[in-house]
Amino acid sequence: MTPSDYVLRDLEVPPPVIDVPDDYLHADQSLWSWFVTTDHKRIGILYLVSITGFFILGSIAAGLVRLSLVVPDGEIFTNDVYNRLFTLHGVIMVWFFLVPSIPNTLGNFLLPLMIGAKDLAFPRLNLLSWYIFMGASLFTVFVMVWGGVDTGWTFYTPLSTQYSNGWVLAAVFGVIMVGFSSILTGLNFVVTTHKLRAPGMTWFRLPLFVWGNYATSLILVLATPVLTIAMILLFVERAFGLAIFDPDHGGDPVLFQHLFWFYSHPVVYVMVLPGMGVMSELVTAFAYKKIFGYKFIAFSSLGIAAIGFFVWGHHMFYNGESPYAGLTFSLMSFIVAVPSAIKVYNWAATIYKGEIRLDTPMLYAMGWIGLFVIGGVTGLMLASTALDGHVHDTYFVVAHFHYIMVGATVVAFLGGIHFWWPKITGRMYSEPWGRVSALLMFIGFNMTFLPQYVLGYLGMPRRYHVYPPAFQPLNVLSSAGAVVLAAAYIFPMVYLIYSLWYGERAGPNPWEAKGLEWTVPSPPPKHNFETIPTVDFEPYDYPNVIPEA
Amino acid sequence: MSTTTVGIKLEEQFESEQQQRETAKLGMWTFLATELLLFSGMFISALVIRTLHPDSVTAVALHLKFWIGATNTAVLILSSFCMSVAIESSRLGLQRIMVRAMLLTAALGVLFMCLKGYEYYRDYVEHMTPFLHWRRYELVGDPASRLFTDLYFIITGLHAIHLTIGIGLMLVMSWLASRAGFLQKHQNRIEIVGLYWHFIDLIWMIVFPTLYLLNR
Ligand SMILES: [Cu+2]
Numbered sequence: 001m002t003p004s005d006y007v008l009r010d011l012e013v014p015p016p017v018i019d020v021p022d023d024y025l026h027a028d029q030s031l032w033s034w035f036v037t038t039d040h041k042r043i044g045i046l047y048l049v050s051i052t053g054f055f056i057l058g059s060i061a062a063g064l065v066r067l068s069l070v071v072p073d074g075e076i077f078t079n080d081v082y083n084r085l086f087t088l089h090g091v092i093m094v095w096f097f098l099v100p101s102i103p104n105t106l107g108n109f110l111l112p113l114m115i116g117a118k119d120l121a122f123p124r125l126n127l128l129s130w131y132i133f134m135g136a137s138l139f140t141v142f143v144m145v146w147g148g149v150d151t152g153w154t155f156y157t158p159l160s161t162q163y164s165n166g167w168v169l170a171a172v173f174g175v176i177m178v179g180f181s182s183i184l185t186g187l188n189f190v191v192t193t194h195k196l197r198a199p200g201m202t203w204f205r206l207p208l209f210v211w212g213n214y215a216t217s218l219i220l221v222l223a224t225p226v227l228t229i230a231m232i233l234l235f236v237e238r239a240f241g242l243a244i245f246d247p248d249h250g251g252d253p254v255l256f257q258h259l260f261w262f263y264s265h266p267v268v269y270v271m272v273l274p275g276m277g278v279m280s281e282l283v284t285a286f287a288y289k290k291i292f293g294y295k296f297i298a299f300s301s302l303g304i305a306a307i308g309f310f311v312w313g314h315h316m317f318y319n320g321e322s323p324y325a326g327l328t329f330s331l332m333s334f335i336v337a338v339p340s341a342i343k344v345y346n347w348a349a350t351i352y353k354g355e356i357r358l359d360t361p362m363l364y365a366m367g368w369i370g371l372f373v374i375g376g377v378t379g380l381m382l383a384s385t386a387l388d389g390h391v392h393d394t395y396f397v398v399a400h401f402h403y404i405m406v407g408a409t410v411v412a413f414l415g416g417i418h419f420w421w422p423k424i425t426g427r428m429y430s431e432p433w434g435r436v437s438a439l440l441m442f443i444g445f446n447m448t449f450l451p452q453y454v455l456g457y458l459g460m461p462r463r464y465h466v467y468p469p470a471f472q473p474l475n476v477l478s479s480a481g482a483v484v485l486a487a488a489y490i491f492p493m494v495y496l497i498y499s500l501w502y503g504e505r506a507g508p509n510p511w512e513a514k515g516l517e518w519t520v521p522s523p524p525p526k527h528n529f530e531t532i533p534t535v536d537f538e539p540y541d542y543p544n545v546i547p548e549a
Numbered sequence: 550m551s552t553t554t555v556g557i558k559l560e561e562q563f564e565s566e567q568q569q570r571e572t573a574k575l576g577m578w579t580f581l582a583t584e585l586l587l588f589s590g591m592f593i594s595a596l597v598i599r600t601l602h603p604d605s606v607t608a609v610a611l612h613l614k615f616w617i618g619a620t621n622t623a624v625l626i627l628s629s630f631c632m633s634v635a636i637e638s639s640r641l642g643l644q645r646i647m648v649r650a651m652l653l654t655a656a657l658g659v660l661f662m663c664l665k666g667y668e669y670y671r672d673y674v675e676h677m678t679p680f681l682h683w684r685r686y687e688l689v690g691d692p693a694s695r696l697f698t699d700l701y702f703i704i705t706g707l708h709a710i711h712l713t714i715g716i717g718l719m720l721v722m723s724w725l726a727s728r729a730g731f732l733q734k735h736q737n738r739i740e741i742v743g744l745y746w747h748f749i750d751l752i753w754m755i756v757f758p759t760l761y762l763l764n765r
Contacts, residue, residue, distance in 0.1 A: 119562040121572045187579045195572040196562070225583045229590030233703065241680045242699040244594060250605075250693035255597050259590055532564065 023426070023523040038123035039526065044109035045424070046130050048417075051097050051105065052493070054137060058092035059489065061085050065465075066448075066479040074466035082465045083150035084166065090153030091144060091171065095178050096137040098405055099267060101413045102274035103220075104133075104185055107213045109424060111189060113517035113524060114207045116198025116533045121191040125184050133181035140174030143167045152463060154264070155231070157245040157256045161238045169239055176231045179224045186220030189213055198516075200535035207515050207539055208297050212277025215301040219266045219273075219308065227263035230256060254320050261312035269308045271405055272372075273301055275412030276343055279365055282415055283347045285513040286362035287354025289544040293346040300339030307336040317388050326385050333383035340376055344369060354544060359511070360434030364415030367442040371411060375403025378453065396456025399449045407445060414441065414492060421496065422506030426523045429499040433491060440488035447481025514540055555642045558734040570737050577744045584711075588752055591704050595759050598696045605694035610764035612677050612687065613701065617668045618761045621661050625750040628657035632746045639732060639739040647739065648727045654746065655719040658712055665709055678702075701760055708756055711749050718742050 024041045027033075034042060064085050068076045077085065108126070112119050120126050143149070147167030151160045155175075160168050193214045197206070206214075234256065236242040245251045284291050291297065313321055313329030321329075347369065356362070378400045381387045391397065415438075422428055451474040456462075460471050467475070509518040516535070520528060556566065563569040599606045635650035672678060676687040679695045680702070688694040722742050725731060 117562065121562065122576060123562060183580075183583050187576060187583070190579050191572055191576045194575055195568060221579055221583050222586055225587035226590045229587050232707075233591075233594070236703060241682065242703055243680075243695055244598075244700060244703070246696075248692070249695045250602055251696050252597065252601060255594060259594075262590075527561075 022525055023521065024526045025425075025523050027526045036127075038119070038127050040108050040112050040120050040123065040126060041424075041524065041528075043126050043130055044105050044107075047100060047104040047108060047133070050130075050134060050137070051100055054092050054096040054141070055489075057141065058089050058097055059486065061089035061092065063482060063486065065089060066482040068465045069467075069475045070472075070479050072467050072469045072472050072475075074464075077465070079465070080148070080150060083152075083463075084144070084148035086463060087149045087152050087166075088144045091149070091175070092141065093405070094153055094267075095175060096133075096141070098271045098409055099182060099220075100133065100185070101271070101409060102278065102416060103189065103213055103216055103270075104129075106209075106278070106413075106416050106420060107189065107216075107274060108185075110420065110517055111192060111210060111213060112196070113520065113528055114210050114515060115193065115196060115201050116516050116529065116535060117192065117196040118527050118529070118532070120188050121196055122188050126188055129181045129184040129188070132184070133178060136174050136177035136181065140171055140178070143170040143174060154260060155234060156260075157234060157237070157253045158247060160234060161245065169235060172231050172235050172238075176228055176235070179228045179231075182220045182224045186217035186224070189217035190221060193217075198532050198535055202535075204295065204298070205535055205537075205539050206298075207277075208280035208291065208294070208301075209274075209277035211298045211301045212273045212275075212280070215305040216270050216273045218302075219270050219305050223263045223266040223270075223309070226259055227267075230259035230263070233259070254316060257316055257319060258312065261315045262309075265312040265315065266305070266308045268401070268404060269304050271409040273304060275368070275409050275416075276301065276340075278412040278416040278419070279343075279347060279368060281513075281515070282361050282365040282419055283350045284540045284542060285419070285511050286357050286359060286365070287351045287544070288357070288512075289350055289354040289540075289542050291346070291540045292349035293342075294539065296342050297346050300342045303339040304336060307332060307339070311336055311383075314383050314388070317385050318392050323385075330383055330385050334380060337376060337380055337383075340372075344373060344376075358435075360429075360431060360438055361415045361419035361511075363435055363438035364411050364418065364441070367438060368408060368411045368415065370442070371403050371407025371445065375400060375407050378403065391456050393461055394456035395452040395460045395462055398462050399452035399456060402449050402452075406449075411441060411445075414438075417492075417496070419511070420517075421499070422510045423517060423522050423524070425500055425503075426506055427499045427503030428506045428510060429503055430495045433495045437488050437491040437495075440484060440491070444481050444484030444486075444488050448478050448485055449481070451475070451478045451481070514542060555640060555732050555736045556734070557737050573737055573741055574744070577741050581744065581748045584748065584752070588704075588707075588755070591700065591707070592755065592759055595697070595700055595704070598700060599764060602693040602696070605688075605691050606697045606764045608688055608691055609677075609694050609697045609701070610761065612672075612675060612698075613761050614668050614671055615761055615765070617664055617671075618757055621664050622753065622757050624657050624661045624664070625753050628654045628661070629747050629750045631657065632743050636740055636743045639726075639736055642732055644726070644732055647732075648723050651719055651723040651726070651739075655716050655723070658716040658719065661712060662709065662716070665705065697764075704756055704760065708749070708752060711752070715746050715749050719746065 024039055034046065037043060064077070065082070068074065068082055068085070074082065108120070144167070147170065149164070149166040149168055149171045151164050151166065151168060155168070155172065193206075193210060233244045237244055237246060243249050243251055245253050245256045247253060280291060280297055311329055311333045313325055314333045317326045317330075378396070382391065382397060382400055418429070418434055455471055455474050455478075458471070460467055506522050508521050516533060517524075519533070557569060559566060559569060563572065631650050631654040635647045635654065638647040638650060676685055677698055678684055679686040679698055686695070688698075719742065722738065726739065
């Protein structure tokens, strides 16, 4: 071809018609429009990007902790650095990743879509919540990296008020601030669920993901202020000498623990309930079957939220709590396991004889059930006062809550992201890579944390990096598992981002799933629905139903 | 007396005026629930300290200025009454009465703060400020009494912060609400601010007996 050929051909081509799609991603493409958006979908994405950043940072800290534990003599880091590392890991993961993980990303994106609303009840408050979150989290992370905090994420007194030489005050201030962000989001969700449902969207037609987030939001609204006040009391005691917990004056440090765990036990359900909501959506879509026992699952979410407020004392069985209180809290902790078990049985019954498709989200869901059952049952062991005496403050506890916080929350988060990714971005990701990552996650996670159960049972205490050489093989195994786990996190980050440009276009409903969010285009238009829909169908009206016994 | 029509401007996420009203109200109530839990953490701490050290707590309570606290209780009840007048007149479209009632509410709030400030000053004079390490503490022979004294300052201080925010809100709102056309567009904001004001008063109704009365 000669250059003149090019010119000739160019002349023949009609001027391109730029077809700008009218969805929420393309409505206004300037960067500034993202920072002033009140669109719940965009705010969900803002949260997704920011918490992913914090997750990476928290994971690096965890990786360094696991690195230190490869050798028994604790020579890799000094004691001070090690203490700061696990505190950094704990604080970031709890407040800047796990608590906002599912509600503030998927919940923000999906809640109005699922109930047939144009937005959340208070869109500007939603944006404010993100700004508070970003301010508080960046500040706290800076404080913990630059100055360091060595109290652990629990900030127990009098360590935090009298002995710690880290930047405790600044970190505590950051935690108080991030609590306001939680409260605003919880408040927004509660009010939205009550008042913005479309006509015909009755309470028992709500997707169970909405029920999960509703129960979560109730906890956020009612428990977070108690953390706020516990942290304020800690702050003024350390900063101004306004003694409340100070044992030198007859104060009771255990009072701080009561206030702290009154928030921090229910907050475990803040992490788990939205994950359970994701599970209900995944098992129905991929078993292509109506949910088994809708009302049981819905009410068990509320049951977990309610009973979860009365179990906090199981953290103080051996911290000077009376045996009668211990007995009561033990009993309540056993009772709160019942609604969780109800859910697991119902999902199993939903999958039973369904048309099962083992796509990536379903693989995550299957892994979820396995990990949650292990985490839940070991939780019952910890809730019995006698067994807790043996494994209290050991790696057994560490393994248990990682099965819940990672096994249940992170796996559900990843499953949910894979399930709604086509809805959020309009693109499909690579299915083979997705399946590989889901499997790696299950293998890597168990490899990391199963050995820790054994270590704890054999007596290895948590928060020490010097341990008897006999524990080394299991610790090396656990650290090797962490490497596999890291791969399971890195893969999705790569292929999901890749899919944004090169992924196949997804139609409105690539999984043939039910629910209002699948009736709108992918990605959804700016105001979600052209006209507010009237709901005249039951939830999960998949063709397959529960088989006769 | 001039009355104006009353209404609210519909925001785009709502379908009807009634829906917007109910949503705003539920939002405020939910927020107040969090506030209640915030203060509950301190009330329970007061109860625990009282159970651990009953004699020390009584010694402190005898130093609290009962009559200032009681007068302040009356001041806040009166302010809540004024707020109710403001809300009721906003519903009826009586803009001028509403604004005056709100200004009176704020003034009573300021009166509360002045009395409270005077009370803190008396505490200082009586050496009831153990956290000021350069100043001798009156009950120095009774170390546990410090806990309750400190808690008294924290609870009343946090309540004072809330009240100051309330006074600020009240002043800003009465300025905004004095403009023409406010009640046609934003009548329900008066009700929302009113809920907050009543609630701070209510908190004081728990603070007063918890600190001043229970331990005498
Ligand atoms: Cu717990």
